[in-house]
Amino acid sequence: xxxxxxxxxxxxxxxxxxxxxxxxxxxxxxxxxxxxxxxxxxxxxxxxxxxxxxxxxxxxxxxxxxxxxxxxxxxxxxxxxxxxxxxxxxxxxxxxxxxxxxxxxxxxxxxxxxxxxxxxxxxxxxxxxxxxxxxxxxxxxxxxxxxxxxxxxxxxxxxxxxxxxxxxxxxxxxxxxxxxxxxxxxxxxxxxxxxxxxxxxxxxxxxxxxxxxxxxxxxxxxxxxxxxxxxxxxxxxxxxxxxxxxxxxxxxxxxxxxxxxxxxxxxxxxxxxxxxxxxxxxxxxxxxxxxxxxxxxxxxxxxxxxxxxxxxxxxxxxxxxxxxxxxxxxxxxxxxxxxxxxxxxxxxxxxxxxxxxxxxxxxxxxxxxxxxxxxxxxxxxxxxxxxxxxxxxxxxxxxxxxxxxxxx
Amino acid sequence: xxxxxxxxxxxxxxxxxxxxxxxxxxxxxxxxxxxxxxxxxxxxxxxxxxxxxxxxxxxxxxxxxxxxxxxxxxxxxxxxxxxxxxxxxxxxxxxxxxxxxxxxxxxxxxxxxxxxxxxxxxxxxxxxxxxxxxxxxxxxxxxxxxxxxxxxxxxxxxxxxxxxxxxxxxxxxxxxxxxxxxxxxxxxxxxxxxxxxxxxxxxxxxxxxxxxxxxxxxxxxxxxxxxxxxxxxxxxxxxxxxxxxxxxxxxxxxxxxxxxxxxxxxxxxxxxxxxxxxxxxxxxxxxxxxxxxxxxxxxxxxxxxxxxxxxxxxxxxxxxxxxxxxxxxxxxxxxxxxxxxxxxxxxxxxxxxxxxxxxxxxxxxxxxxxxxxxxxxxxxxxxxxxxxxxxxxxxxxxxxxxxxxxxxxxxxxxxxxxxxxxxxxxxxxxxxxxxxxxxxxxxxxxxxxxxxxxxxxxxxxxxxxxxxxxxxxxxxxxxxxxx
Numbered sequence: 001x002x003x004x005x006x007x008x009x010x011x012x013x014x015x016x017x018x019x020x021x022x023x024x025x026x027x028x029x030x031x032x033x034x035x036x037x038x039x040x041x042x043x044x045x046x047x048x049x050x051x052x053x054x055x056x057x058x059x060x061x062x063x064x065x066x067x068x069x070x071x072x073x074x075x076x077x078x079x080x081x082x083x084x085x086x087x088x089x090x091x092x093x094x095x096x097x098x099x100x101x102x103x104x105x106x107x108x109x110x111x112x113x114x115x116x117x118x119x120x121x122x123x124x125x126x127x128x129x130x131x132x133x134x135x136x137x138x139x140x141x142x143x144x145x146x147x148x149x150x151x152x153x154x155x156x157x158x159x160x161x162x163x164x165x166x167x168x169x170x171x172x173x174x175x176x177x178x179x180x181x182x183x184x185x186x187x188x189x190x191x192x193x194x195x196x197x198x199x200x201x202x203x204x205x206x207x208x209x210x211x212x213x214x215x216x217x218x219x220x221x222x223x224x225x226x227x228x229x230x231x232x233x234x235x236x237x238x239x240x241x242x243x244x245x246x247x248x249x250x251x252x253x254x255x256x257x258x259x260x261x262x263x264x265x266x267x268x269x270x271x272x273x274x275x276x277x278x279x280x281x282x283x284x285x286x287x288x289x290x291x292x293x294x295x296x297x298x299x300x301x302x303x304x305x306x307x308x309x310x311x312x313x314x315x316x317x318x319x320x321x322x323x324x325x326x327x328x329x330x331x332x333x334x335x336x337x338x339x340x341x342x343x344x345x346x347x348x349x350x351x352x353x354x355x356x357x358x359x360x361x362x363x364x365x366x367x368x369x370x371x372x373x374x375x376x377x378x379x380x381x382x383x384x385x386x387x388x389x390x391x392x393x394x395x396x397x398x399x400x401x402x403x404x405x406x407x408x
Numbered sequence: 409x410x411x412x413x414x415x416x417x418x419x420x421x422x423x424x425x426x427x428x429x430x431x432x433x434x435x436x437x438x439x440x441x442x443x444x445x446x447x448x449x450x451x452x453x454x455x456x457x458x459x460x461x462x463x464x465x466x467x468x469x470x471x472x473x474x475x476x477x478x479x480x481x482x483x484x485x486x487x488x489x490x491x492x493x494x495x496x497x498x499x500x501x502x503x504x505x506x507x508x509x510x511x512x513x514x515x516x517x518x519x520x521x522x523x524x525x526x527x528x529x530x531x532x533x534x535x536x537x538x539x540x541x542x543x544x545x546x547x548x549x550x551x552x553x554x555x556x557x558x559x560x561x562x563x564x565x566x567x568x569x570x571x572x573x574x575x576x577x578x579x580x581x582x583x584x585x586x587x588x589x590x591x592x593x594x595x596x597x598x599x600x601x602x603x604x605x606x607x608x609x610x611x612x613x614x615x616x617x618x619x620x621x622x623x624x625x626x627x628x629x630x631x632x633x634x635x636x637x638x639x640x641x642x643x644x645x646x647x648x649x650x651x652x653x654x655x656x657x658x659x660x661x662x663x664x665x666x667x668x669x670x671x672x673x674x675x676x677x678x679x680x681x682x683x684x685x686x687x688x689x690x691x692x693x694x695x696x697x698x699x700x701x702x703x704x705x706x707x708x709x710x711x712x713x714x715x716x717x718x719x720x721x722x723x724x725x726x727x728x729x730x731x732x733x734x735x736x737x738x739x740x741x742x743x744x745x746x747x748x749x750x751x752x753x754x755x756x757x758x759x760x761x762x763x764x765x766x767x768x769x770x771x772x773x774x775x776x777x778x779x780x781x782x783x784x785x786x787x788x789x790x791x792x793x794x795x796x797x798x799x800x801x802x803x804x805x806x807x808x809x810x811x812x813x814x815x816x817x818x819x820x821x822x823x824x825x826x827x828x829x830x831x832x833x834x835x836x837x838x839x840x841x842x843x844x845x846x847x848x849x850x851x852x853x854x855x856x857x858x859x860x861x862x863x864x865x866x867x868x869x870x871x872x873x874x875x876x877x878x879x880x881x882x883x884x885x886x887x888x889x890x891x
Contacts, residue, residue: 039479043819312808327823330790336818342833345805349833351814357823 004028004054004120004157011056016100017125024112024122031116043303043335044245044274049217054157054189056124062086066181068146071403072396074175075139077129079147082158082190084127093137093170095130102130105163109195109223115247117219121159121193128161131174133202135167142173142207142397149179151186151213160192166202166230173394176208178218178240186213187242192220198230200254205233207397209404211240214269218244228254228283235392237401238265238273245274245303252279252286259288264388266381266405267300274303277321281314281347290321293388295381297328307339308349315346325355326384328377425683428653431517431623435542438495440626444468447596450495450543454565454599457572460579467585467595474589480752481781481813484694484721485657492659494597496624497544510547517541521621521650535646535873536561538618540631543599550614559643560605561616564632567603574605578636582665582702582729590661590696590723594630598663601631606641606672615644615871620662622651622682622693628659635665637672639705644675646874649718651683651693657720658683661696670705670732675713677870679878682718684885689748689777692720699726703735703761711738712755713869715878717885720749725783727756730764730792737766740866742878744859744885745778745810754784754816759792759825768799771863774810775889781813788825795825803833804862806855806889856883 005025013021033050034041062085065078077096078086087096099106112119133139149156166172180186190212198204212218218241226232236246250259265273279288288308296302308319325334338351358380366376385405392398438449447468451461476487498514518539536550538561545563554561560571568575585595602618622629637643651658660682668674676699685692695718701710712726728737739755757766766786774780780803788795803812814831836858844854860867860879867875 315808325820327820327825330823332821332823334818334820336816336820336829338814338816338829338831340803340814340831340833341811342803342805342813343811345808345810345835347805347833347835351829351831353816353818353829354827355818355820356826 011124014100014126016103020103020106020122020125024119024125027112027119028116028123031119034116042337043305044243044272046243048243049189053155055154056157064150065148068148068177068179070144071400072142074142074144076144076146079145079160081149081156082127082160084129091139091141093134094139094143095132095134097130099125099128099130099161099163102163105130105195106161109197109225110193110221111223115221117191118193118221121161121191124157124159125161126159128163130163132165133167133170133172136169138171139173142175142394144175144177146177146179147190148181149188149190150181151188152182156188158188158190160190162194164194164196164204166198166204168200169202171203173205173397174207175397178210178212180213180216184213185215187215189217190219194220194222196222196224196232198224198226198232200228200230203231203233205393207234207392207401208236208246209401210236210238210244210246212244214240214271215242216240217242220246222248224248224250226250226252226254226257226259229256230254231258233260233393234262235401236263236275237405238263238275239267241271241273243272245276247276249278250280250288252281252283252288255283256285257283258286260391261288261290262388262391263292264385264405265294265302267296267302268298270299272301272303276305278307278309279319280309280311281317281319282311284314285316286314287318291388291391292323293385294325294334295328295384296325296332296334299331301333301335303335305337305339306351307341308351309341310344310347310349312343315344317344317347319347319349321351323353326381327355327357425653427521427650427681428683429520430652431513433511433513433623434499435624436497436499437493437624440493441490442492442494442597446494450597450599453495454568456568459576460568463580463585464596467592470586471589471592471596474592476589480723480783481779482721482723482750482752487659487694491626493624493627494630495599496542496627498541498546514541514546517621518619521619535615535617538563538602540600540618540620542622542624542627542629545600545602557610557613558607559610559612560603562603564601564603564634571605574636575603575634578634578665578667582667582700583663583698588698591663591698594632594661594663594698598630598632601633601662604635604643604645606637606643608638609640611641612643615646617646617648620647620649622658622660625654626656628661631662633662633664635674636667637669637674639670639672641672644871645677646871647676647678648681650681653683653691655691657691658693660693664699666701666710668701668703668705668708668710671707672705673709674701675711676701677874678714679874679881680714680716680718681881684718684749685720685747687747689720693718694721695719695724697724699724700729701727702729702731703737704731705735706732707734708732709736711869713740713866714742715870715881716741716743716751716753717881719751722751722753724753725755727758728766729758729760730766731760733761734763735761736764739768739770740869741770742863742866742882743780744773744882745775745780746885746889747776747778749778750780752781752783754782756785757787757797759788759795759797761792763794764792765796768801769865770801771866772801772803772812773806773859773862773886774803774812775806775886777809779811779813781815783815785817785819786827786829787819788822788827790821792822793824795822797827799829801831802862804859805833805835806886852887855889856886859886
């Protein structure tokens with residue numbers, strides 16, 4: 001019996017989601033949970049997911065949501081155990097609705113036939129938000145989606161689905177923030193799908209910080225369509241969870257559409273942190289760039305799978321990708337699969353991947369100047385990650401992320 | 409297109425592929441199809457010992473449980489393994505005792521292919537050749553000369569009879585029959601190939617070479633090559649292949665196993681020029697090859713150089729298993745696909761020993777409607793401290809309808825390892841072309857000039873005679889790709 005459908009008696013699909021739910025369940029049972037033989041999941045083993053029995057998060061007490069303080073002015077939507085509980089400080093030009101009022105937009109971008117976890121997410125569609133930025137509105141304040149989990153002793157399954165639309169000429173900074181309270185050994189699974197449309201000349205800057213409990217699992221898919229001259233920029237910092245995958249699939253669907261997909265991961269313990277990207281250049285003069293850096297210690301495993309696809313006739317395109325990882329221990333592991341798939345001739349594409357350890361000479365140099373080995377290591381790691389962080393445009397957010405990297 | 413135009417096109421591609429002729433020779437052919445009886449028949453024809461037949465049958469049994477892999481970026485019609493002939497040999501009444509007794513038709517064939525089977529008097533720049541025609545080796549030159557130094561160079565069938573201990577010890581030790589679908593098929597039905605043994609401390613006095621030719625219709629060629637380099641030895645080995653021009657696809661599934669012991673070095677060069685099919689993608693050889701070298705000894709070295717211009721479909725990943733400490737693996741590749749050719753090729757570098765180093769230089773050129781994929785693996789095991797890898801994969805696209813793909817896998821389990829991978833894809837820049845045209849060089853010559861420059865890094869690793877042939881091949885392969 002599939003662990004995800006064992007204890008689903010309590011789950012009540014709302015009326016509006018019934019059709020989508022059935023479709024999702026059929027698709028998920030059809031594809032099944034990925035195995036090590038599934039090429040797209042070759043390096044991230046999900047066997048542990050199967051041994052858990054999942055419970056659906058009951059509507060939690062709204063009062064239990066801790067007041068998360070962000071060091072910058074922001075609009076905020078709070079989620080508790082996957083449920084939307086509160087909205088605060090909404091600026092003009094931003095429309096927020098429950099998904100039930102916008103269900104026609106669901107699965108328009110996410111492909112549930114090829115993404116098993118998007119199918120599972122559809123099967124348990126219940127809540128989520130629909131976010132729309134009005135045309136030509138530049139939203140100054142970042143919008144924070146704060147997801148909090150209080151698992152207690154349960155293996156909660158949280159399925160979150162958001163639909164985000166940026167209309168022509170609009171701009172938004174979106175921040176996703178994940179946290180939990182309770183035992184660090186809490187187990188739960190966050191399974192999230194974001195469906196994002198960036199219309200003509202619009203720009204979305206998408207930031208994410210993932211710091212789940214160290215036995216929890218986190219799987220997220222961001223399916224993004226970028227139209228003519230639109231820009232999608234993202235940065236994801238991953239630190240927590242047992243198995244976590246942040247997957248970004250961008251389709252550049254108009255002339256001069258742009259994507260920048262960056263990420264950093266810092267890990268220890270037993271975790272497997274997976275960053276997967278797939279950028280499809282479908283139109284001429286589209287550009288994309290990716291920079292992902294990781295620091296892997298303990299028995300952890302870092303995974304990077306990045307793909308640049310250039311469709312026939314998508315000429316005068318440019319795609320670059322660089323992944324670098326630092327290994328800190330003898331038992332750490334790094335698996336990388338950067339992929340280029342090119343069907344047009346007038347393109348410039350490149351990818352690079354490198355992995356290595358901290359330079360002993362540099363460490364020695366610093367130690368000989370009175371810096372302790374530990375401090376020297378920290379400084380070198382910071383320096384190693386600096387260039388990814390430098391690509392965060394918003395100064396407040398850049399400082400905040402640097403702080404998160406250090407302290408949480 | 410009217411039927412009138414048809415022959416003209418065939419002629420055109422015939423010009424390009426000058427090895428497309430068929431030798432009219434009586435052949436001794438096994439019945440069509442594949443079953444245990446056929447395998448027993450092949451084994452009996454080769455007068456093989458029982459252990460080898462048992463091994464073949466085990467492989468066949470295992471093969472029946474396997475499914476053909478589909479992960480490569482290749483699309484081709486399903487191969488019907490029962491409609492092929494698995495054994496075809498030119499008829500000879502008595503086995504030739506010397507080169508003079510080899511069928512003159514065969515000698516003529518090889519002469520036409522530019523492969524001299526006559527041993528020349530002059531010793532400068534000579535190459536010893538093992539010529540394999542369909543399922544059998546027809547001649548091996550310079551054997552006596554090589555034997556003086558203890559080098560064994562003969563067909564694998566002879567090796568099975570004359571050096572059974574060596575064959576038994578090493579056959580299947582690098583590529584076991586369970587390895588993959590095509591290797592398993594080869595283990596069951598392999599017919600001939602070359603065997604090379606370089607004794608301890610010997611530097612092989614001449615280049616060794618094997619020339620493979622598929623002639624008979626609907627015949628699969630399954631050759632198997634085994635090279636053993638004992639401590640402190642060195643050998644440079646060349647391989648070439650051609651096939652007649654036919655409308656049907658022909659299957660070629662080979663295995664090359666190389667064992668390199670302490671301080672030994674093997675250099676393996678291939679110029680693969682199987683019939684690539686015509687302009688519209690009709691016919692051509694399906695080339696599914698498993699090549700692997702095990703650097704078992706400390707300080708051992710293997711260097712693969714390949715120039716891949718032929719075949720309708722290529723599936724080939726010459727690999728290095730770097731077991732010995734300080735062992736070195738190198739892979740230099742130029743792959744050119746034109747018209748409707750497809751190639752999925754690359755390498756595997758498995759670092760097991762300490763301070764092992766590997767280098768991958770891959771240059772891919774796609775033109776016409778062809779598709780090409782570089783697929784490679786670099787794996788550093790936890791014990792391989794100090795391992796070092798550098799990979800560079802460059803692709804050049806000529807024309808709007810071709811594709812070029814890069815799929816490297818990098819798996820690092822050792823913090824002391826340094827791994828670097830770089831890949832770029834681009835087209836011939838207008839500026840480069842303009843520069844050449846301006847100086848009165850025709851467009852076609854300019855393209856070949858630029859392409860040769862692009863491949864230079866790999867070509868310089870080929871032995872002299874091969875390099876010249878390969879450079880010519882590149883030009884021929886790209887004919888008609890511009891304008």
